[in-house]
Structures are given as structure tokens and as C-alpha cells.
Amino acid sequence: MESLLNEIAHCVEFGKIDLKSPYPPDMKGKEGAAELTKKALDEGIPAKDILEKGLIVGMAKIGIKFRANEVFVPQVLMSAKAMSTAMEHIKPLFITGAVKAKGTFIIGTVAGDLHDIGKNLVSMMIEGNGWNVVDLGVDVKPEKFLEAVKENPNSYVGLSALLTTTMVQMEKIVSLIKEDHPETKILIGGAPVNENFKNKIGADFYAPDPQGAVEYINAGAA
């Protein structure tokens, strides 16, 4: 069982989606995350173990490598794809309660800003680490964030902005959410944002990369 889970983790880490995927070149013709996940389920390995000891392990490894600049965006996208394809087999089990998400993470690019690549990467990495993600998209008004927090009690919120002119929106969003829901943890990110700015606007965490966000919310959920 262990070796199968390791293989699944390996597939996710290296972005091997399924049998027919030609990537990565050294795994051509081999089974991928999708087939191995199915196999593991058929062998009776609990979905929770497949997720926690297989898929998520691979996702965490790629997140760490990305932070260290050892891999680039395309590789992360392949890993996320391998993860989400394998998840198609696991998802039905969420309904039965056999597996549970660690919690909910709400994310969006703030009002006035349309950049979405960074936000999407964060969203994929967090989802791939076992969280339920509510992606509000781009150009998201403060009220919409608040609404999402109301609809998803105990969720974390992630805000993304790529311009100094739009990151100021984050302050409004933080105070609007904190007014009604002071317990909600808010994470911020994007090229112009930093630790100082986080402190200034009263957000809870700043991370320069998705992995930082994953580690922060995982620690909170543990």
C-alpha cells in the first residue's frame, strides 16, 4: 500500500497526469496519478489515505520546489492537473463523508484589478492541499468577499493584487470583514504587497508564494 501511495505522490510531484500523458518524458507510457488513484481505491485503500499520504504529499513537494525556484510555473500547472484529474475519483467520496476538506479558502483578485495568474496558482495549490476553494474571480468588490465569508463560516480569505493602485483595496476588504467577523484570517499576496503592508492594513498573513499560504492555513487547521 505504501509503495502505491508513494507512486501517486511521485506522479503528482512530477506532473504525470495519466497513462496517455507524454509528460514527464521519463514516465512516458506509464500509469499516471489518475490510474494509480483508481487502483488504490479498488485495492481498498481508504480515500483519506490516498489523499493525505499520496496526492497531497506530491502537491506539497512541488510547492516547496516552486518556492525554491527549482521548478517553474508550467511544472506546477502539470502537477495541479495531475492532482485534479486524480481527484475526479476521490470527489464522489466527499459526499459520503469518507473524506473531508480541511476547510474552506475564499480567494479573489481585488476590485479594480484583473490579474489572475498568481491568484489561480495560489488557488490550485491550496485546493491540491486538501482545501475547498471558493474562487471569486477578478475585480472582486469588498462586499462580495464579505458575502462569501458569511456563506462559508470559519473560512480563510486570500486577497491578490498586482498593482500598488489596487492593493489599497485590501485595506477596505480587511476592515469590512473584520468588523463583522474578527476571527476570520485574511492572507494577502501579489507582487507589490509585502510584510509591512500586511501589518499596516491589519491582515493576518503575507506570503510571497502559494506554499507560504498553504503552510499557514494548514497550521491553523491542525
Next chain:
Amino acid sequence: MIEKYNIEYEKVVVRLSDLERFIGYSGGDIPDLFKDIINEILADIENHVNPTGGYSINEASFTSNKNEIVADKLIFTPSQLITARLKKSEKIAAFVCTIGKGITEWANEFLKKGDTLHSYICDVAGSVLVEKTMDIIHADLKLKMADQDLRITNRYSPGYCDWSVAEQQKLFKLLPENFCGITLTETSLMNPIKSISGFIGIGKGVKFSKHDCELCNMENCVYRNK
């Protein structure tokens, strides 16, 4: 004086090597699958872009404040770093350049299908293309000015080197409304997304500097001259 350019894609052309560097792979270590996808996008990109750009040329003067430049009576504060580079300008070209919204729509189509990799490559190719389009306009301005015995500077953009992005509001006043189909939001975001703006200094005493990246402290910037 206003100058507008519609540039055919064949004159610009994004190459695999341009993208490799931008994405992070250099020295040809890019996996075949990514190479194939890049080639696929580049083979079709022409049908999704409309490279246009242009500039207005404005009288320039300087106040005693080291940060300020006056262009067509509007006061700009592009930071001391940039003002120093523009200092000897007699005129300022205020430029914008875009490749249109088609590329972003194309990227979003891929995204909707769950094809994040094609979408990402599309997006990156667009970023490279808009800069390369502006390179052509920049080079043409250089030629035109040389005819009048004038030199030009590098290009400097609001949002870089401590120049506030918000100054785009004024920069756009130096150009006709909706110039090249670009509009500016209240938050100083340009639409289409794949657009850039900035100043180029013009004068007898200005110079173009090859190593301008030393001005800036963004060590990991993809545009940095290595």
C-alpha cells in the same frame, strides 16, 4: 505631434527562445511537451493579436524639484531615479502600446476548458509580444529623431523605479481619448491587459543606456539584462 502605428505580426514575431527565458528555462532545457505547446500557440498567435501603439511628442521642462518633469504643462513626478535619466530632454514622448484583447480572450478560452498550460503560455506570449511591439516603435522614434539630430532615452513606465502607477491618469491626458483602443480605469489599470505605457526622453544631450537595469533593485525581474 501624434504618431500611431499598426504593426503587422510578421514584423514583431515572438520566438520560442523569447518565451523560454520568460518562463524560467534558459539554455534549452525546456521539456518537449512545453516546447510543443509553445510552438502550437506561436503558430496561431497572429490570429489573436492586433499590435498597435504610438506616442505624442510634448515640450518638456524641469522645475527645481529633482523629481519633477513638466510635459505639456502637466507636472509629473517619476521619482528622482527616472527624472535624472530624462533630465536633458527637450521633449518627451508619451507612449502606449497594446496587442489588443484577443490574446486574453484566447487565454481565457483555454482556461475555461481546464487547459491551464495553454492558457499560461498564451498569456506569457502576449506579455512578450507587447514589449517587442514597443521595441519596434521605440526604434522607429529613434530613427525619426536622428533625422533631426536628436537622441532618445530608454523607456520608463509608471509603476517602475518608484514612479507611481497612478500618474498614468496624467500620461493619458497627453494622448487622444481611446488612443489605440486603450482605456484607463480609475485604478490606473489599462484595458486591454496586454498594454504598456511610459515616457521616452528626446534631446541633443540625452543618452540611451544599455545597463539601465542597475537602476532597479528587482533582482529576479524577467526583463533584467543579465
